[in-house]
Amino acid sequence: MTATIKDVAKMAGVSISTVSRVINDSKPVSSEIRQKVLEVIDELGYKPNEIARTLVTKKSFLIGVIVTDLGDTYIAQLVRGIEEVGKMYDYDILLCSTYGDKDTELKFMQLLSRKQVEGIILISDSLDSEIDREIKDFKIPFVYLNRYFYTEDFPTVTIDNAEAAYEMTNYLIKLGHENIAYVSASQEEYSLELLKLDGYKKAIAENEGLVENIFYAKGRSIEDGYEICSDITESDNDITAIFCSHDELAIGVLNYLYDNDFEVPEDISVAGYGDIKTASIFRPRLTTIKEPFYDIGAVAIRRIIKEIKKESMDKNTIFLPFQIQKRDSCAKI
Amino acid sequence: MTATIKDVAKMAGVSISTVSRVINDSKPVSSEIRQKVLEVIDELGYKPNEIARTLVTKKSFLIGVIVTDLGDTYIAQLVRGIEEVGKMYDYDILLCSTYGDKDTELKFMQLLSRKQVEGIILISDSLDSEIDREIKDFKIPFVYLNRYFYTEDFPTVTIDNAEAAYEMTNYLIKLGHENIAYVSASQEEYSLELLKLDGYKKAIAENEGLVENIFYAKGRSIEDGYEICSDITESDNDITAIFCSHDELAIGVLNYLYDNDFEVPEDISVAGYGDIKTASIFRPRLTTIKEPFYDIGAVAIRRIIKEIKKESMDKNTIFLPFQIQKRDSCAKI
DNA sequence: TTGAAAGCGCTACCAT
DNA sequence: ATGGTAGCGCTTTCAA
Numbered sequence: 001m002t003a004t005i006k007d008v009a010k011m012a013g014v015s016i017s018t019v020s021r022v023i024n025d026s027k028p029v030s031s032e033i034r035q036k037v038l039e040v041i042d043e044l045g046y047k048p049n050e051i052a053r054t055l056v057t058k059k060s061f062l063i064g065v066i067v068t069d070l071g072d073t074y075i076a077q078l079v080r081g082i083e084e085v086g087k088m089y090d091y092d093i094l095l096c097s098t099y100g101d102k103d104t105e106l107k108f109m110q111l112l113s114r115k116q117v118e119g120i121i122l123i124s125d126s127l128d129s130e131i132d133r134e135i136k137d138f139k140i141p142f143v144y145l146n147r148y149f150y151t152e153d154f155p156t157v158t159i160d161n162a163e164a165a166y167e168m169t170n171y172l173i174k175l176g177h178e179n180i181a182y183v184s185a186s187q188e189e190y191s192l193e194l195l196k197l198d199g200y201k202k203a204i205a206e207n208e209g210l211v212e213n214i215f216y217a218k219g220r221s222i223e224d225g226y227e228i229c230s231d232i233t234e235s236d237n238d239i240t241a242i243f244c245s246h247d248e249l250a251i252g253v254l255n256y257l258y259d260n261d262f263e264v265p266e267d268i269s270v271a272g273y274g275d276i277k278t279a280s281i282f283r284p285r286l287t288t289i290k291e292p293f294y295d296i297g298a299v300a301i302r303r304i305i306k307e308i309k310k311e312s313m314d315k316n317t318i319f320l321p322f323q324i325q326k327r328d329s330c331a332k333i
Numbered sequence: 334m335t336a337t338i339k340d341v342a343k344m345a346g347v348s349i350s351t352v353s354r355v356i357n358d359s360k361p362v363s364s365e366i367r368q369k370v371l372e373v374i375d376e377l378g379y380k381p382n383e384i385a386r387t388l389v390t391k392k393s394f395l396i397g398v399i400v401t402d403l404g405d406t407y408i409a410q411l412v413r414g415i416e417e418v419g420k421m422y423d424y425d426i427l428l429c430s431t432y433g434d435k436d437t438e439l440k441f442m443q444l445l446s447r448k449q450v451e452g453i454i455l456i457s458d459s460l461d462s463e464i465d466r467e468i469k470d471f472k473i474p475f476v477y478l479n480r481y482f483y484t485e486d487f488p489t490v491t492i493d494n495a496e497a498a499y500e501m502t503n504y505l506i507k508l509g510h511e512n513i514a515y516v517s518a519s520q521e522e523y524s525l526e527l528l529k530l531d532g533y534k535k536a537i538a539e540n541e542g543l544v545e546n547i548f549y550a551k552g553r554s555i556e557d558g559y560e561i562c563s564d565i566t567e568s569d570n571d572i573t574a575i576f577c578s579h580d581e582l583a584i585g586v587l588n589y590l591y592d593n594d595f596e597v598p599e600d601i602s603v604a605g606y607g608d609i610k611t612a613s614i615f616r617p618r619l620t621t622i623k624e625p626f627y628d629i630g631a632v633a634i635r636r637i638i639k640e641i642k643k644e645s646m647d648k649n650t651i652f653l654p655f656q657i658q659k660r661d662s663c664a665k666i
Numbered sequence: 667t668t669g670a671a672a673g674c675g676c677t678a679c680c681a682t
Numbered sequence: 683a684t685g686g687t688a689g690c691g692c693t694t695t696c697a698a
Binding site for chain 3: 351360362363387388390
């Protein structure tokens with residue numbers, strides 16, 4: 001079997017306390033003995049059992065991360081940020097995918113709690129009151145991340161969505177566009193869509209002569225964008241720019257335009273929201289709002305670790321800066 | 334503090350053994366006592382500490398997964414397969430990203446071993462002899478996954494790459510193409526590129542009158558594909574189809590063609606390899622070889638779990654079926 | 667069917 | 683500076 005601290009102690013002719021001291025550097029040990037112990041450790045290939053260690057110290061150095069689907073590139077980016085910063089503080093990530101199912105979400109929360117994670121980051125599309133109760137019971141640091149809803153109920157990190165949509169709309173206006181369509185994904189309550197829409201409306205309102213052209217897609221997928229686009233091109237308000245509330249929608253729009261022989265940006269400009277990976281690969285490259293997914297993940301776990309270490313508490317919602325990523329899909333009229 | 338088995342025992346007026354029995358269903362317990370215990374568990378919100386449990390049972394239900402970068406969509410797909418099948422057997426995933434660094438790779442191997450994972454899946458771009466030694470020491474189930482090299486040294490799961498390239502080339506030939514360029518990523522030893530190239534060569538050789546047109550890109554990124562494409566279009570052998578050894582290269586090629594006013598597939602056909610997510614989103618949709626990444630991950634962890642459970646041993650290399658994914662980027666000449 | 671107790675591998679406290 | 687030992691929360695003999 002694998003060597004334990006006992007084996008090391010025996011073979012080195014010292015007590016297990018001493019061995020513990022050298023591997024943890026917790027108390028002074030005479031250099032000869034330390035030397036000897038180190039040798040034995042090397043010889044035996046001894047590796048401390050972190051499970052046993054956790055049992056006594058209560059520190060698992062584990063953070064649970066529950067996601068809907070790693071296949072979403074923005075989620076993968078979030079997890080990258082979480083993981084990388086976590087590692088900086090010696091924390092490991094325990095990963096669970098729900099694929100949107102609320103029951104598994106809850107199940108994983110419990111599972112992670114039993115596995116003694118020191119914190120949980122939940123990335124999910126929708127809010128849930130059950131989660132609320134559950135997480136309060138655990139009383140471990142918790143952060144809730146998502147791209148679709150806003151909430152004050154949970155600690156979260158996000159960007160100022162209204163401002164972002166406002167700036168993008170203004171950018172389009174400055175480019176000379178007078179008929180700017182806005183494609184929203186839904187009208188649900190607490191939806192970030194509402195905030196984004198406000199930004200768009202505000203910009204339109206501030207510019208005399210401009211009117212709102214709002215379209216509601218069925219959802220927020222590429223297909224939904226594709227579908228709504230026919231409505232837009234067939235509407236009689238000579239639209240010259242389409243601003244979509246999600247990159248996925250924008251890519252659907254781009255695809256529709258491509259398939260129907262519209263030139264982008266010559267005939268029509270298209271802007272997205274998010275800057276998912278595909279946005280920069282696609283031709284034409286998508287002008288979009290860069291949501292700093294990696295950073296959001298990084299800040300989220302940083303927040304959790306701070307709370308674990310009982311350092312200064314951040315406020316519930318942390319806002320990160322965004323950027324208007326100007327690329328090829330938008331041009332002057 | 335959180336309730337322990339002791340608290341439950343005390344409050345239910347039974348021994349901890351009895352409580353253990355009811356939560357594990359390991360031995361018969363009279364139904365009244367079971368009832369009582371269950372009530373107390375519910376009241377206290379007791380959840381067994383999996384760490385303590387692991388310490389005695391030696392079963393952590395943890396599998397370590399070391400990846401280069403979750404940002405690669407194919408890796409995300411692999412991990413999805415790993416995670417989902419893992420969960421079916423109650424296994425959780427401990428995730429580590431190396432970003433290609435060999436030292437961290439090794440560090441994580443050790444870390445995971447100390448965290449008592451029951452198996453390790455390593456997804457990495459290159460082989461390493463140090464890993465070899467390390468993993469033999471641990472003697473826990475191990476699978477090595479990658480897209481670039483072949484090896485008999487480690488258990489792995491892959492597709493028949495030579496056959497895949499052979500079939501794709503044949504498909505192009507059947508489409509009427511006579512001057513088919515092949516874009517390879519490198520000429521390194523043990524590289525899968527060699528196998529793929531063999532497939533291409535074989536197909537060309539079997540068809541009288543056809544000649545090889547092989548181009549070597551600098552690497553396997555989108556940029557590399559973009560770059561090499563100018564060589565191809567400027568060569569004097571009237572190329573009508575380009576078969577790239579990676580989707581990323583193909584997308585670079587597509588982008589170059591787009592930027593230089595070539596029509597795909599009208600002027601030139603382009604085929605990829607891998608079927609990464611972007612391949613199906615892109616316009617034109619990329620014809621490519623579908624590597625079943627999700628399934629590869631799934632089979633990999635299945636193999637590990639089999640080994641943990643000491644079920645029948647698979648052979649070292651498991652081959653999965655692939656598919657020629659016919660889309661819009663390739664057409665009859 | 668139930669309970670007592672040993673022990674998993676380790677840390678941390680108390681002695682010396 | 684070093685050793686002995688209790689105990690972390692649990693499972694698993696062994697007795698009763």
